[in-house]
Amino acid sequence: MNFSLSPEQEMxxxxxRALVREHCPSSLVRAxxxxxxxxxxxxxxxxxxxxxxxxxxxxxCLFLEExxxxxxxxxxxxxxxxxxxxxxxxxxxxxxxxxRSPFETPAIEGDRVDLVAVIDGDQVQILERPDGxxxxxxxxxxxxxxxRVRPSASNNRVTDAPKDGLERAMVALSAELxxxxxxMFETTLEYTKTREQFDRPIGSFQALQHRLADxxxxxxxxxxxxxxxxxxxxxxxxxxxxxxxxAKSSASEAARHIALEAMQMxxxxxxxxxxxxxxxxxxxxxSEEILGTTAWHxxxxxxxxx
Amino acid sequence: MHLAWGPEEExxxxxxxxxxxxxxxxxxxxxxxxPELEEGGIPDWARExxxxxxxxxxxxxxxxxxxxxxxxxxxQTLVYFEELAEWGIPRALHFPGYAIVSPSxxxxxxxxxxxxxxxxxxxxxxxxxxxxxxxxxxxLASMRTRAVLDGDHFVVNGQKVWTSYSMWSQMCFxxxxxxxxxxxxxxxxxxxxxxxxxxIDVRPLRQSTGGTDFAEVFFTDVVVPAENLxxxxxxxxxxxxxxxxxxxxxxxxxWIGALDHLFRRLxxxxxxxxxxxxxxxxxxxxxxxxxxAGLRALGYKGFATxxxxxxxxxxxxxxxxxxxxxxxxxxxxxxxxxxxESRRELLGSLSGTIGGGTxxxxxNAIARILGLPKGY
Numbered sequence: 001m002n003f004s005l006s007p008e009q010e011m012x013x014x015x016x017r018a019l020v021r022e023h024c025p026s027s028l029v030r031a032x033x034x035x036x037x038x039x040x041x042x043x044x045x046x047x048x049x050x051x052x053x054x055x056x057x058x059x060x061c062l063f064l065e066e067x068x069x070x071x072x073x074x075x076x077x078x079x080x081x082x083x084x085x086x087x088x089x090x091x092x093x094x095x096x097x098x099x100r101s102p103f104e105t106p107a108i109e110g111d112r113v114d115l116v117a118v119i120d121g122d123q124v125q126i127l128e129r130p131d132g133x134x135x136x137x138x139x140x141x142x143x144x145x146x147x148r149v150r151p152s153a154s155n156n157r158v159t160d161a162p163k164d165g166l167e168r169a170m171v172a173l174s175a176e177l178x179x180x181x182x183x184m185f186e187t188t189l190e191y192t193k194t195r196e197q198f199d200r201p202i203g204s205f206q207a208l209q210h211r212l213a214d215x216x217x218x219x220x221x222x223x224x225x226x227x228x229x230x231x232x233x234x235x236x237x238x239x240x241x242x243x244x245x246x247a248k249s250s251a252s253e254a255a256r257h258i259a260l261e262a263m264q265m266x267x268x269x270x271x272x273x274x275x276x277x278x279x280x281x282x283x284x285x286x287s288e289e290i291l292g293t294t295a296w297h298x299x300x301x302x303x304x305x306x
Numbered sequence: 307m308h309l310a311w312g313p314e315e316e317x318x319x320x321x322x323x324x325x326x327x328x329x330x331x332x333x334x335x336x337x338x339x340x341p342e343l344e345e346g347g348i349p350d351w352a353r354e355x356x357x358x359x360x361x362x363x364x365x366x367x368x369x370x371x372x373x374x375x376x377x378x379x380x381x382q383t384l385v386y387f388e389e390l391a392e393w394g395i396p397r398a399l400h401f402p403g404y405a406i407v408s409p410s411x412x413x414x415x416x417x418x419x420x421x422x423x424x425x426x427x428x429x430x431x432x433x434x435x436x437x438x439x440x441x442x443x444x445x446l447a448s449m450r451t452r453a454v455l456d457g458d459h460f461v462v463n464g465q466k467v468w469t470s471y472s473m474w475s476q477m478c479f480x481x482x483x484x485x486x487x488x489x490x491x492x493x494x495x496x497x498x499x500x501x502x503x504x505x506i507d508v509r510p511l512r513q514s515t516g517g518t519d520f521a522e523v524f525f526t527d528v529v530v531p532a533e534n535l536x537x538x539x540x541x542x543x544x545x546x547x548x549x550x551x552x553x554x555x556x557x558x559x560x561w562i563g564a565l566d567h568l569f570r571r572l573x574x575x576x577x578x579x580x581x582x583x584x585x586x587x588x589x590x591x592x593x594x595x596x597x598x599a600g601l602r603a604l605g606y607k608g609f610a611t612x613x614x615x616x617x618x619x620x621x622x623x624x625x626x627x628x629x630x631x632x633x634x635x636x637x638x639x640x641x642x643x644x645x646x647e648s649r650r651e652l653l654g655s656l657s658g659t660i661g662g663g664t665x666x667x668x669x670n671a672i673a674r675i676l677g678l679p680k681g682y
Contacts, residue, residue: 001603002308003610009307058307189676206681209673210666216676217623224603225596227307235309246596298592299585305595306573306582 001228009062016066019045024070026276029141032073036112036143039074046076053084053091057168057230061175068179071141071283078108081172085165086117086124095126097169098147103292106135110145118149124161125149139286140279164233167244170291171229174244174251177287178223181255184280185219188212188262208265215258222247222254245301249294255284311381318382322389325364331355336394338567347474348399348432356398356429365397365404365427373412374404374427384556384609391563400471403433407479410496410545414537419498426477434472436480436499436523439465444667447490447543451525453482453497455532455539460497462505462528468661470520472508475501478523485540494542498534505529515654555612558605558621561628565598568635575643590638597634601627619675626668629658 005013023042031038052060064081075094083095095115098107107116111134116127127147135144189212192203202208229243259281263270270277288294333351359365360374367386369375378386390397398404403426411419411426425431442449451464462482472478478499485493501508505528510521537545572591576582601624608620636652659665670681 001606002311003607004613005307189678193678200682201679204679204682206670206673209678209681210669212676212678213623213626213669213672216672217627220607220620220623221597221600221604221627224607225600227607228599228603231307231309234307237309239309242595242599245592246599249593249596250600295589298589298596301595302588302592306576306588306591 001231003224003227005062009059012059013062013066016049016063017069020066020070020072024067024072026071026279029071029073029279033137033140033143036073036109039072042072043074043076046072046074049076050080050091053080054089057171057233058227060172061226061230064172064176065179065182068176068283069183071180071279073141075109075113077176078113081176082108082169083113083115083117085162085168086119087115087126098145099166099291103296105290105292106144107132107147108145108290109143110147111143116147118147119161119166122161122163123158124165125158139282141283142286144286164240166291167240168233170244170248171226171233173287173291174222174226174247175230177251177255177284178219178226180280180283180287181219181222181251181258184255184258184262184277184284185215187277188215188258188265192265202265211261211265215261218254218257222250225250242301242304245297245304248292249297249301252288252294252297256288259284311385315381315385318378319385319389322364322386325362326389326393326395329358329362330393330395334395336567337396338394338564348429348471352396352399353429356404359397360404360424360428373408373423380555380609380613384559387556387559387563391559391566394563394567398429400429400432402435402471402479403427403429403431406435407433407477410479410536414545416533418533419536422477422498431477432471432475433477433479434469434475434501434523436466436469436472436478438468440467444664447494449481449483449494450487451480451482453484453495453530455484458532460530460532460535462497462499462525462530464525466523466525467511468520469508469523472501472521472523473510473518477501479536481542481546484542489540491543493540495539496536496542496545497530498536499528499530503528503530513657515650554621555609555618558601558608558624558628561624562598562602562605565601565628565631565635568632568639569594569598572635572639572642575639575648579643581642587638587642590641594631594635594638597627597631601631619672622668622672622675625663626665626672630665632658 023045028038028042049063052063060081064077067077078096079091079094082097084091086097087095093114095117096107096109096113097117097119098110099105100118100120102121110116110132114129116130118125118127127149130147130149132145132147135146137143192208192212193201195202226247229240229247232240232243262277263281266275266277269275331351334355356365363371363374363376365374367375367378368383370377408423408427411423426433437446439449439451451462451466453460453462478501480497480499482495482497483493484495505526507524508521510518512518576587576591581587604620605624608618608624611620612618632655636655639648640652673681
């Protein structure tokens with residue numbers, strides 16, 4: 001397993017990092033819920049990278065990790081990461097997915113994209129601007145839409161879902177979640193180095209240092225698991241079927257643990273509306289539920305290994 | 307990033323496989339890479355196996371042939387560890403000779419001292435490391451065993467503890483205080499000590515598990531020739547850092563291999579006990595698999611960091627994570643199979659987060675890597 005990034009991959013990551021730093025401030029994320037059109041210029045810029053939809057899973061993950069670290073809203077992520085595997089990689093129109101089974105996941109940005117792929121077990125039907133209902137928002141950076149399927153409608157063509165479609169989507173979402181977790185970890189680490197109490201930085205107290213060490217371990221393990229899965233997908237190796245479950249549940253576990261610790265270590269300031277931490281925690285909690293909970297992934301993994 | 311190694315590495319793997327198929331002793335296969343010592347010392351098969359690995363250039367593959375290697379590259383060394391882990395084969399039942407003493411002598415020793423290396427690596431001489439003391443555990447720099455230079459020899463007085471293999475060792479790699487009592491890291495030296503020197507008293511320590519792997523070693527007016535000093539006087543702290551730095555980039559494979567081995571045994575146990583369909587057991591095993599697989603991936607990521615930067619902070623995380631995970635696996639073992647044997651296994655696993663730097667010391671080190679200020 002070779003984790004070395006090629007120069008092109010490093011450049012892709014740096015480009016994504018620079019792009020979101022400049023064009024996706026947290027003020028945009030905050031404004032998105034009330035007026036999703038604020039993300040349109042960003043979506044347009046990201047279009048340049050639409051070919052990631054059909055490229056290597058590792059490249060896609062590197063890119064999405066950076067987007068996750070900035071909570072990039074809009075239609076690019078659902079289109080490229082979730083919808084593309086079910087549309088033969090055709091992302092000329094925006095899209096997203098709604099999963100009915102083997103678990104339930106509402107459509108991310110389902111009211112704003114052109115097409116929604118409704119996945120029900122091993123079948124999929126692509127709906128054009130389906131009816132539905134916007135769900136009560138918890139993650140402020142993301143709109144969740146409950147799609148109403150009209151079985152009789154003429155544009156509903158039911159086909160076999162590509163077998164590995166959900167696997168690719170799961171790894172992509174995990175990479176994005178790892179990026180979100182990275183922001184929470186790094187921001188907290190920096191805060192403990194600068195925030196002073198009892199005349200010294202709080203990061204000098206072992207009570208926090210040891211917990212930060214554990215956070216770094218969880219984060220690093222999740223990161224490595226996600227890219228292992230991405231490499232296995234790119235290699236079309238059988239390992240990928242197990243690796244995707246490891247990736248999603250490790251990413252969710254790290255996100256949950258680090259979210260809780262991040263809040264605790266920030267103290268009162270982290271609990272305010274004005275601090276960005278809650279935006280990230282909301283995204284982290286919401287992503288845990290999307291494309292299978294940790295419990296679901298572990299049960300599935302158990303079927304494969306036991 | 308890609309999953310597989312290249313054809314050169316796979317050719318290396320094939321060569322090693324052929325050697326193992328022809329030569330691996332049945333006692334070694336499936337034993338796990340970090341095996342427990344047997345009562346009564348190092349068995350003959352283990353001595354012969356270590357000597358054969360040395361003679362055939364498979365003991366430390368990155369070394370040149372005269373030192374038990376074959377000038378292997380870093381990636382080949384990693385493949386070597388992968389393969390040993392796959393077979394569950396240990397290189398030897400005692401590691402200080404090839405893993406700590408030899409690399410340190412090669413780096414810091416005199417020409418005369420370097421002559422001790424082949425026998426140490428081959429296992430012909432058994433070495434112990436005299437480091438921990440009753441008052442110097444995690445706070446190693448406070449050690450008090452004193453060596454006073456008197457003309458052409460040192461006189462050593464003091465006590466070491468938890469000294470593994472000391473009951474069966476011919477030689478000791480001994481850390482001593484040569485500076486002022488409060489000189490901490492700046493006043494420590496390393497001596498080569500012949501264990502048959504008068505004044506050395508080895509008293510085996512019985513462990514909580516009932517076994518005896520280590521001993522207390524008492525030194526009373528022990529005379530050590532001055533030329534047995536390794537490196538400079540009071541520069542011993544630097545010598546501690548010399549141990550197989552280039553192998554460290556792959557040593558984690560042994561730890562993961564051991565966990566893999568334990569995991570597979572848990573699955574067998576769950577089958578044998580008829581609890582493999584219990585949802586709680588299944589979820590616990592899946593979570594354990596997830597952790598082992600993730601840590602393996604993290605090890606490979608660290609290897610990539612090492613290749614690029616010459617050091618890998620990831621590997622500090624792995625010592626902590628693998629020793630903690632071993633305790634978790636042992637607890638699952640007790641759930642699955644509540645027998646005295648699995649409880650003994652759990653008790654035994656508790657040493658892993660104490661020896662070789664406690665988990666707390668590991669977390670301190672990780673905090674330094676994260677750039678956190680000195681801790682309180």
